[in-house]
Amino acid sequence: MSEALLSVRGLRSGYGAVEVLRGIDLDVAPGEIVALLGSNGAGKTTFNHTVSALVPARGGSIRFDGEDITGAHYRAVVGRGLLHVPEGRKVFPNLTVRENLELGSFARARARRADNLERVFSIFPRLRERSTQLAGTMSGGEQQMLAIGRGLMGEPRLLILDEPSLGLSPLLVEELFGLIGRLHAEGLAILLVEQNVAQSLEIAQRAYVLENGSVQFSGSSAELLATDRLRQAYLGV
Template identity: 65%
Template structure:
């Protein structure tokens, strides 16, 4: 579905990504792992057209995305759940979810809300509650639910476990698996390497703006270099 070739990107004159090649296939969970500052969010921001890359190609279902607007990217079904949730704290939960269908998914808004609450039943109990008063885990559910309201063909998730307690981290990864089992293709950016590799089909390790390692998640989790340098094992 997603084909990235030779992507070089950054901010101003500072280059963060230095030639990234990456693919996501239909129905896969593809993980991008790396420490803070290696360029995971930069990659997301360029796929979503929040920034324009210095060079390279980003193709979705055979069509070039570079040069298109962020609204056009959403219309094509590439939906970005950003790091830090970025929900609207002064709107209630239902209003936050409904905003997810502003560009895409409007015609099936009611059915999509039912779909979201089937995945996150807790949100139905919070429909009238201001989103800013929710717990961190519940806010993350709102952020993911808002993304699902856009009927994504590819769901990009940026650090969904960030700031959650260990128990909620386990719950969040289980929910990501549940979404994927319904056929959802997911590009997952994470620092939590062990639990990410446990649910992903394939993974890319980014270091200093390059893909340092890539392969099947089941192979990478047993790779001695990865275990030593990234997992601390």
């Protein structure tokens, strides 16, 4: 693997008296798709929030493009190009599609907002058609497109996708994973945090499996799928 774009070592984090992450090591190389897998409560979302500086780290280190960002403010993290598309989409329901997208360039790439908006509309023609529609009136699949489009407006170097297939129909899930593949083909590094194990491992180069806040297995997708005990105990495939 080439030098990591994101390098996490010994990461600990939690809420109040509860420690959720117990010493996580994880790397994402430039242009790589890495899957972070695990059941509900394994610590995936806490990991995302800690790397994105929404929850403070209690120990360990987070480096992005060679710089230590462990204690950085979340705006500084976004400014470096590490962008997070949260679980549940988190669009602004009372703003239009266009307004939601424009907010994606608030902290980064503001000068190229018009060009990036056109790029997002070319990737998601449905968003162009609905640019003046209130985001809260859109379907779940359309809101997921909007959430990803908003992330792309900030010209990410690494895009964290937190449960992007959650609540989508099988057809929309297929479309979503096709989109992730296209973004990867353009050179974008992606950390894919998912419960949809089979499709995640089809598209990712490597994967980590979390259980109770610790990495239980890591390796190439092929290696994980070839391990019978892992497939049966952790992946359900």
